[in-house]
Amino acid sequence: MPANWGYVIAAYGIAAVALFGYWRHLARRARAVAARPAAKGRRA
Amino acid sequence: MTITRILGWLAAIGLIAGLAAGFGYAPREAIQGNVQRIMYLHVPSVLTSYLAFGLVLIGSIAYLATRRAGWDRLAGAAGELGVLFTGLTIVTGSIWGKPTWGTWWTWDARLTSTAVLFCVYVGYLLLRSLIEDPDARGRYAAVVGVLGAVNIPIVHFSVKWWRALHQPSTILGPEPSPIDPAIGLALFVNWIAFTLLFVYFLSRRMEIARREEQM
Numbered sequence: 001m002p003a004n005w006g007y008v009i010a011a012y013g014i015a016a017v018a019l020f021g022y023w024r025h026l027a028r029r030a031r032a033v034a035a036r037p038a039a040k041g042r043r044a
Numbered sequence: 045m046t047i048t049r050i051l052g053w054l055a056a057i058g059l060i061a062g063l064a065a066g067f068g069y070a071p072r073e074a075i076q077g078n079v080q081r082i083m084y085l086h087v088p089s090v091l092t093s094y095l096a097f098g099l100v101l102i103g104s105i106a107y108l109a110t111r112r113a114g115w116d117r118l119a120g121a122a123g124e125l126g127v128l129f130t131g132l133t134i135v136t137g138s139i140w141g142k143p144t145w146g147t148w149w150t151w152d153a154r155l156t157s158t159a160v161l162f163c164v165y166v167g168y169l170l171l172r173s174l175i176e177d178p179d180a181r182g183r184y185a186a187v188v189g190v191l192g193a194v195n196i197p198i199v200h201f202s203v204k205w206w207r208a209l210h211q212p213s214t215i216l217g218p219e220p221s222p223i224d225p226a227i228g229l230a231l232f233v234n235w236i237a238f239t240l241l242f243v244y245f246l247s248r249r250m251e252i253a254r255r256e257e258q259m
Contacts, residue, residue: 003078
């Protein structure tokens, strides 16, 4: 059986991108939620 | 430090330990070679998706019974994570399949039922995003969440019920696992890490949903 490291790296790379991407998405959304009342306050 | 932050750090430590166990501690598998190390991603991903969709079921039934928004938030957050981890299961399985089966995809019972599971919960998320009224969204989504859960045992037992290319369950099966102890330990560490990561993501996602509802 050949080493097949390319497949292993591809699988772990895609998983890292997906999980890190979801973490970033949550962080962005949390920041947006936290900023919204402040924006309303400024308008008032 | 909040519980969510602690969970996040525990998940990060768990994932590093999982990588060390999968690449440092676990031996090279005798027949498949290094490509078997994809199992440390693939199996924890599918177990996490079972957990997620199980929570969608619990949240959906509880919402229909009580109409408390917290249960709907649990179901919605768990559904989103279930789709993420099922997607990872399909992609990592496909990458593992190419060198071992000689194909990226085949309409095998396990693969097909997992793809159906993925599509059902993508539909569940689409439905949630299309309905504005919180109570109507909760009710309709809960019905889909309950019906969609029928797929979980179909996915798990598909390798028993139909002739499949996918191997039978080596864990969560009735017989003792035939996995080498070192490989089993690496798998266990990665499963714990993925579960911690899931709980961390779930906690953050539910908190965001709660704050969005208050606006």
